[in-house]
Amino acid sequence: MKNFILVCAGTACESSKADDIYKNFLAEIEKHGLKDDAQVIKTGCFGFCEKGPIVKILPDEAFYVEVKPSDAKEMVEEHIIKGRFVKRLLYAGDEVGDKENFEASDIQFYKKQYRIALRNCGFIDAENIEEYIARDGYEALAKCIFEMTPDQVIEELKVSGLRGRGGAGFPTWMKWNFAKNAEADQKYILCNADEGDPGAYMDRSILEGDPNSVLEAMAIAGYAVGASKGIIYIRAEYPLAIHRLGIAINQSYERGLIGQNIFGSKFNFDIEVRLGAGAFVCGEETALIKSIEGNRGMPTPKPPFPAIEGLWGKPTIINNVETFANVPAIILKGGKWHTTIGTKGSPGTKVFALTGKINNSGLVEVPMGTTLRDVVFDIGGGIRDNKKFLAVQTGGPSGGVITEKDLDTPIDFDSLVAMGSMMGSGGMIVMNEDDCIIDVAKFYMDFCVEESCGKCSPCRIGTKKLYQYLDKISKGSAVEEDIKKMEDISNAMKLASLCELGKTAANPVLSTLNHFKDEYLKHIVDKKCRSGKCKDLVSFVVNDKCIGCTACKRKCPVDCISGEKKELHVIDQTKCIKCGECVAACKFKAIDKI
Amino acid sequence: MAKMSLEDLRKMKDEKKKILDRREVGENDIVIRIGMATCGIAAGAKKTMEALFDEIEKQGLNETTIKQSGCMGYCDKGEPTVEVKVPGMPDTIYGAVNEDFARRIIKEHCVQRKLVDGGHIFDRPSRDILKE
Numbered sequence: 001m002k003n004f005i006l007v008c009a010g011t012a013c014e015s016s017k018a019d020d021i022y023k024n025f026l027a028e029i030e031k032h033g034l035k036d037d038a039q040v041i042k043t044g045c046f047g048f049c050e051k052g053p054i055v056k057i058l059p060d061e062a063f064y065v066e067v068k069p070s071d072a073k074e075m076v077e078e079h080i081i082k083g084r085f086v087k088r089l090l091y092a093g094d095e096v097g098d099k100e101n102f103e104a105s106d107i108q109f110y111k112k113q114y115r116i117a118l119r120n121c122g123f124i125d126a127e128n129i130e131e132y133i134a135r136d137g138y139e140a141l142a143k144c145i146f147e148m149t150p151d152q153v154i155e156e157l158k159v160s161g162l163r164g165r166g167g168a169g170f171p172t173w174m175k176w177n178f179a180k181n182a183e184a185d186q187k188y189i190l191c192n193a194d195e196g197d198p199g200a201y202m203d204r205s206i207l208e209g210d211p212n213s214v215l216e217a218m219a220i221a222g223y224a225v226g227a228s229k230g231i232i233y234i235r236a237e238y239p240l241a242i243h244r245l246g247i248a249i250n251q252s253y254e255r256g257l258i259g260q261n262i263f264g265s266k267f268n269f270d271i272e273v274r275l276g277a278g279a280f281v282c283g284e285e286t287a288l289i290k291s292i293e294g295n296r297g298m299p300t301p302k303p304p305f306p307a308i309e310g311l312w313g314k315p316t317i318i319n320n321v322e323t324f325a326n327v328p329a330i331i332l333k334g335g336k337w338h339t340t341i342g343t344k345g346s347p348g349t350k351v352f353a354l355t356g357k358i359n360n361s362g363l364v365e366v367p368m369g370t371t372l373r374d375v376v377f378d379i380g381g382g383i384r385d386n387k388k389f390l391a392v393q394t395g396g397p398s399g400g401v402i403t404e405k406d407l408d409t410p411i412d413f414d415s416l417v418a419m420g421s422m423m424g425s426g427g428m429i430v431m432n433e434d435d436c437i438i439d440v441a442k443f444y445m446d447f448c449v450e451e452s453c454g455k456c457s458p459c460r461i462g463t464k465k466l467y468q469y470l471d472k473i474s475k476g477s478a479v480e481e482d483i484k485k486m487e488d489i490s491n492a493m494k495l496a497s498l499c500e501l502g503k504t505a506a507n508p509v510l511s512t513l514n515h516f517k518d519e520y521l522k523h524i525v526d527k528k529c530r531s532g533k534c535k536d537l538v539s540f541v542v543n544d545k546c547i548g549c550t551a552c553k554r555k556c557p558v559d560c561i562s563g564e565k566k567e568l569h570v571i572d573q574t575k576c577i578k579c580g581e582c583v584a585a586c587k588f589k590a591i592d593k594i
Numbered sequence: 595m596a597k598m599s600l601e602d603l604r605k606m607k608d609e610k611k612k613i614l615d616r617r618e619v620g621e622n623d624i625v626i627r628i629g630m631a632t633c634g635i636a637a638g639a640k641k642t643m644e645a646l647f648d649e650i651e652k653q654g655l656n657e658t659t660i661k662q663s664g665c666m667g668y669c670d671k672g673e674p675t676v677e678v679k680v681p682g683m684p685d686t687i688y689g690a691v692n693e694d695f696a697r698r699i700i701k702e703h704c705v706q707r708k709l710v711d712g713g714h715i716f717d718r719p720s721r722d723i724l725k726e
């Protein structure tokens with residue numbers, strides 16, 4: 001076999017004639033007697049749906065876009081038989097442009113994703129340090145130890161503009177600089193692998209796929225600030241990540257890449273793993289420190305900041321897993337290189353866990369400044385089942401929703417805050433018309449009620465009160481003045497809570513109120529829920545299309561449908577549990593959900 | 595194991611890079627990687643791996659190596675994910691590889707040297723920054 005013709009059969013391409021394209025290619029190959037020279041196959045989504053349908057021809061790596069079924073003939077005759085590109089269909093990239101003089105060397109590997117933190121994930125054996133070394137592993141640490149002073153390491157990070165990926169986006173170099181300048185006999189490097197946001201699993205994937213990148217970065221941090229001890233705080237619910245971390249730590253100790261006299265130098269750095277019990281608040285840095293110290297995981301007021309007075313009262317750097325995973329690449333390729341990716345205020349990339357009502361859910365890493373539209377509709381392949389987009393939730397329980405009108409805003413730390421949400425750790429949950437925005441706010445508030453540590457009253461009581469109001473709204477017993485009360489409570493929580501958990505817990509409420517006030521009012525005033533998620537606000541009624549087939553009656557789990565054969569059926573509203581089974585059973589669209 | 599000096603690191607890097615980049619491979623030197631992160635395992639990657647091993651043995655592909663890797667990110671449609679490197683064939687990523695499909699990969703891709711049809715092929719998610 002010499003050539004492979006890959007026809008995208010992803011959902012978006014499939015709906016625009018990918019199947020006809022596939023068939024036409026098969027027919028052309030047959031017609032020209034090329035069955036032994038070229039194979040036609042369907043593939044999964046290439047993630048460039050806006051330019052679909054897409055056809056890729058290997059081994060030439062030719063990437064053809066907006067292909068029509070009728071193009072198959074020319075593509076076979078030119079590319080397969082004569083070995084010439086069909087230039088008019090070739091994706092030439094934004095930079096290459098001139099398709100007429102297109103050379104094979106101009107072929108652009110088209111990708112919206114750009115992977116720094118995930119550079120090795122899925123492509124190396126995570127349990128074999130030698131494969132990490134083959135991918136320039138521990139080369140950055142060697143460069144720091146032998147070629148750079150601690151100040152130069154921090155300067156490189158400053159140039160890079162790297163900001164913390166754990167949520168707040170604090171400049172990494174600044175934190176390191178504080179800790180470096182603090183005088184102490186011992187300093188600590190902590191890696192925050194608590195990852196408690198619902199729907200987030202970026203950090204777990206990095207630790208499972210490339211644990212050594214985090215170990216190397218922690219050692220670099222140790223070198224930069226003068227710390228000889230590192231601790232990774234990870235939730236016990238991540239057994240595989242813990243297992244792989246253990247293997248990586250053992251292998252790096254065996255080779256002297258961690259431990260005493262690294263590479264025979266004077267630099268020592270030890271790393272150990274501490275398990276957390278999986279409380280969201282323990283991801284907050286001061287609570288995390290308390291937890292490592294053996295106390296209850298409760299936040300303490302800042303200042304003092306951990307960089308000055310952290311674990312056991314010593315200067316402590318605490319960074320997120322993904323922040324660390326970026327560091328070796330920045331040291332190797334230079335801070336300046338890092339600024340060429342992403343936006344001015346937020347250089348580099350961000351990993352997102354894309355979930356919800358989307359076609360290709362998964363883990364993606366994109367340059368900062370990518371629009372939400374690109375993430376959702378290109379990489380994500382659009383909304384599942386051709387439903388209508390409603391909103392995207394970012395920032396987890398501390399974040400908010402982003403709606404249609406902001407789909408084209410480039411996303412970075414600052415723009416998300418301006419939109420009333422935040423980056424958070426990178427969970428991105430896509431919602432469609434079937435979702436109820438009140439239900440979403442209620443979900444996050446329920447989470448915060450559970451996870452509030454209870455130390456300060458604004459958070460402990462505020463989350464509970466907000467939940468009660470949302471519950472009232474979802475049951476149709478709220479009044480319009482309740483909105484004002486919710487806003488007052490939210491603002492008090494923002495001002496008076498001890499840590500960011502309480503300070504931001506009201507964000508999902510404020511953000512949904514801001515973007516979907518009409519939905520709130522529909523629930524409160526009209527006592528209606530558009531999506532039907534709030535069960536107390538919907539009722540199922542039989543309309544006159546009913547022919548009396550009894551299908552619904554037989555399906556109803558609580559026997560609340562009455563009516564004889566061939567007669568109009570009736571649903572007893574007092575008994576109905578709104579499960580929707582009758583709607584699913586009816587073949588005549590005779591039951592309305594109102 | 596002896597502790598490494600900087601020279602040792604560089605030497606190991608060069609040696610292992612040659613293997614990882616598959617310079618100097620023999621005709622039957624096949625490498626298969628299977629995504630074994632939590633998401634992959636939840637989707638059945640362990641069964642997939644057993645099927646791969648079993649079929650490799652049946653087909654007598656003695657020079658084949660199977661390796662475990664992490665998550666490539668194709669969590670929804672793509673797990674379990676399997677990457678196949680066969681000399682003379684384009685490196686290929688297959689998604690949603692159940693036991694049956696795993697056997698087809700060995701029989702069709704590794705033995706007959708044809709891509710396996712059915713919409714399972716995925717593209718690499720991004721460029722490789724280390725090769726830029």
Ligand SMILES: Cc1cc2nc3c(=O)[nH]c(=O)nc-3n(C[C@H](O)[C@H](O)[C@H](O)COP(=O)(O)O)c2cc1C
Binds near residue numbers: 164167169172196
């Ligand atoms: C309630 C709460 C939970 C948090 N959870 C995490 C977490 O799971 N992982 C994380 O890296 N940071 C989390 N943070 C942020 C940390 O407090 C801290 O800012 C971060 O670890 C610093 O690392 P970075 O600068 O690399 O982002 C959380 C903060 C709050 C308030």
